[in-house]
Amino acid sequence: RGVCQRRRAPGKERSQLEREALGFREGGTGMFASGWNQTVPTEEAGSMAALLLLPLLLLLPLLLLLKLPLWPQLRWLPADLAFALRALRCKRALRARALAAAAADPESPEGGCSLAWRLAELARQRPAHTFLIHGSRRFSYSEAERESNRAARAFLRALGWDGGPGGSDSGAGSAGEGERAAPGAGDAAAGSGAGLTGGNGAARGGGAAALLAPGATVALLLPAGPDFLWLWFGLAKAGLRTAFVPTALRRGPLLHCLRSCGARALVLAPEFLESLEPDLPALRGMGLHLWAAGPGTHPAGISDLMAEVSAEVDGPVPGYLSSPQSITDTCLYIFTSGTTGLPKAARISHLKILQCQGFYQLCGVHQEDVIYLALPLYHMSGSLLGVVGCLGIGATVVLKSKFSAGQFWEDCQQHRVTVFQYIGELCRYLVNQPLSKAEHGHKVRLAVGSGLRPDTWERFVRRFGPLQVLETYGLTEGNVATINYTGQQGAVGRASWLYKLIFPFSLIRYDVTIGEPIRDPRGHCVATSPGEPGLLVAPVSQQSPFLGYAGGPELAQGKLLKDVFRPGDVFFNTGDLLVCDDQGFLRFHDRTGDTFRWKGENVATTEVAEVFEALDFLQEVNVYGVTVPGHEGRAGMAALVLRPPHSLDLMQLYTHVSENLPPYARPRFLRLQESLATTETFKQQKVRMAEEGFDPSTLSDPLYVLDQAAGAYLPLTPTRYSALLAGDLRI
Structure with a gap:
């Protein structure tokens, strides 16, 4: 499905996309009504909600008098209704954007994919408004549009693009003297009129082989920064697929990811070249074209992509180059975290990109807000929710290449941050920091994210408030999401009938x-x-x-x-x-x-971890199940990190565990660590820890075992380990 195919019969293609945007009846409710999994059209959902709400409001006084069991849920009805109305407004706004794109001129940037037309729209509506802050550098929406146009043209040149009828380089952009002649520009008017050739990947003029074929996948192995965004946006505008590769991957896992997504090119950061040197022969053997995203002394065959980008003009790129044939076409690959094996390349569609433009609107964030984003961009939370969500409302994002708990509040003060997006343990890192002057007088009013444990939630709000925490739940590859729009501590969302009416x-x-x-x-x-x-x-x-x-x-x-x-x-x-x-x-x-079975009972690791985290001398806890020879099921084991300057109090720990957990849920083993093993997205490595087990001869960390007879946690010595295997030590 090449770029040339996308350009054929623009009128017919637009008609198909417009039917999808309108929610044509033959296929259901259309790409918009599905939005965030809606199963009824927006207008019908609003009417149905009103009809169902009216009798409930009439019955409310009676329910209050009778104190019926329905009241616990009805007391949250105003919040449920307010969020439902916000969700419907969000859907209508996104639907209107999709209709405008479907009706736009295919030659204009507004006629492209959802990323392309949203960037073009913001560059037109808010050209001078700051989109991105990275260190001391600032980029407006118009600058973001121009930079991504340059990147798109560099990739189109690698595709052998000749500019196409009505879209040639001669009339685009403002670079003037820096403009280069496109390959085969003299033949632009000849042939079938397609902007690109078909599957053979050769440019029209000169016979030079194109580096990429239409619709190819280009992998990015880059840290979070402006270049990551411009290249991603440029690939989208060029109609190419992007694969976000986790930056820590090397050797086998890296090659696996590149093979699984079918990458034909790899863009890597110059600072990664040294660590990637052993992988270069295998990468070349895969037939990958290699680019470095910056200057330097590069190995043979690796060129500076950013130099090519800077030499391009920054004028608009025709929308037909990126306009999808179907809203569910794959446009991006994001790899799962790999906590249970090698990462998998989750397919991300144009529909999901469109849905994520509404994320911050659903969270109550506004276009004048400043969003702090210190998450990896190869993760959905950083790229789709953070960056695309920011584009959805036209706000400003402060992008950090790496999270620093010690620098966080100073950054918030400097950039007048109002919204913080978190994941996993970032809030825990903040509450474990020493007190600082910068944490007072900040403008942060909202923290949005996922994975915040209840104990950290309470400490975070008490220390850094007043601010609202909005916990969410979702999966990269999933079709369901929940939002705790009430701010109820410890909850990830609501299962109200109104919410499930829109997001079943x-x-x-x-x-x-x-x-x-x-x-x-x-x-x-x-x-x-x-x-x-x-x-x-x-x-x-x-x-x-x-x-x-x-x-x-x-x-x-x-x-x-x-x-x-x-x-x-x-x-x-x-x-x-x-x-x-x-x-x-x-x-x-x-x-x-993660839930395991021991002594005929189910043990939830999160519940056990919450009990341990109530102890003031523990900073982090990871609970998992391990197999024990001669026993059915899996015994609980907890990896612990102490909170400085505390020491491990085994007597207090045993008393606390005995009082707060049933016998079957009490971990049989403890492992004291300097820090917990996590993925780059701060998810705990439970599978790896379980595989490492509890053998003191293979683990250097201090280990402890629950001695039932002694009623205490005791050091797991080789002698006790042998006794346990022999059945002499009862656990």
């Missing part, structure tokens, strides 16, 4: 021993009751798709459940267990693979 999902009973949902005699899944952990699933449809991963279909095995509530239905399996309480609040319980 269900919690179903799950058997952790066999790793499968529990089904009734008819073969259907069973919904959970309030307070009962359940597997989070969401319906899959044309409007709420699961695109899977690049590679074989076996990679998505287990991600789709069939015949969940009725024959033939299909649901996405998140792999996460959540609990819905009697007020409708959703709380994360555990990953299905």
Whole structure:
């Protein structure tokens, strides 16, 4: 599906996209009505909500008098209604943008993919407004548009683009003297009129072979910074797919990622060249074209891409080059974190890019806000929610290449930050910092993110407030998301009827021993009751798709459940267990693979970790299950990091654990570490830790074992380890 094919019959193509944007009836509710998994059109949802709300409001006085069990949920009705209305407004705004793009001239930048037309729109509407702050450098929206245009033209030149009819370089941009003649420009008017050739990848003029084929995938191995954004946006405008490669990957995992997404070129940071030197022969052997994103002494065959970009003109790029044939076409690959094996390349569609433009609007962020982003851009939270979400509202983003807890509040003061996006343990790092003057008098009013544990939540707000924490839940490859718009501490969202009307999902009973949902005699899944952990699933449809991963279909095995509530239905399996309480609040319980069984009981690692974290001498805790010879199931083990300057108090720890956890949930082993093993996105490495086990002869960290007879945690010496294996030490 080349760029030349996208340009054929613009009128026909626009008609198809416009039908999708309008939500044509044949296919359901259209790309917009699906938005964030909506199953009914926006206007119908609003009317239905109003009709259902009216009788409830009339019955409200009676419910208050009778104190019926329904009241715990109804007390949150105003907040539920306010968020539902915000979501509907967001959908309408995005739908209007999609309709405008579908009706735009294919030759104009507004006729391109969602990233291209949104950038062009902001450059026109807010040209001087600051989009990006990186260190001492600032870029306005008009500058972002021009820089990405240069990048797009450099990639188009690698494709052998001749400018095409009506889109030649001669009339575009403002570079003037710096303009270079496109290959084959003399033949632009000849031939079939397509801007690019087909599958053979040769430029029209001169016979020079193009470096890339239309629709190829280009991988970025770059730190967070302006160049990352300009190249990503440029690839999108050129109709090429981008793959975000985690920057720590080398050797086998790196080659695996590049192969799995079918990359044909790799752009790498010059500072990574030394560590990548052993990989260069394998990369060349894969046939990859290698670019360095900056000057320097590069090995043979690696050219400076940014020099090529700077030599290009910065004029608009025709929209037809990036306009997708379908809104569900893959435009991006983001790799999973690899906590349970090698990373998988999740397919990201144009639809998801469009949906993420509404993220910050759903969170109540405005275009005059300043957003602090210190997350890796190869992660969905950094790129799609952080950057694309910022584009969605036209705000300013302060981008940091690396998070620094010691520098955070000074940065917030300097740039007048109002919104902070977090992930995983960033808030924990902040509350563990010494007191500083910069943490007072800041402008931060909202922290948005995921993975904030309840104990850290309370400490964070008490120390740095007043500010609101908005916890969210979602998966890179998933089709469901939740937002805790009420700010209820410890919750990741709400399961109100209004929310599920717009973003449908269900919690179903799950058997952790066999790793499968529990089904009734008819073969259907069973919904959970309030307070009962359940597997989070969401319906899959044309409007709420699961695109899977690049590679074989076996990679998505287990991600789709069939015949969940009725024959033939299909649901996405998140792999996460959540609990819905009697007020409708959703709380994360555990990953299905992390919950383990011991002594015939299920043990949730998150619940055990929360008990440990209540001890003031512990800073971080990672709970997981380990296999013990001669025992069924897995015994609990906790990796601990002490909070300076405290020492480990084994007596207090044992007393606390005994008082707050049932016998089966008490970890049998402890491992004291200087720091916890995490991924680059701050997710704890449970699988690796479980594989390392508890053998004192192979681990250098201090180890402890729960001695039931002594009623204490004791050092796990080689003698005790041998006694345990022999069955003489009862655990």
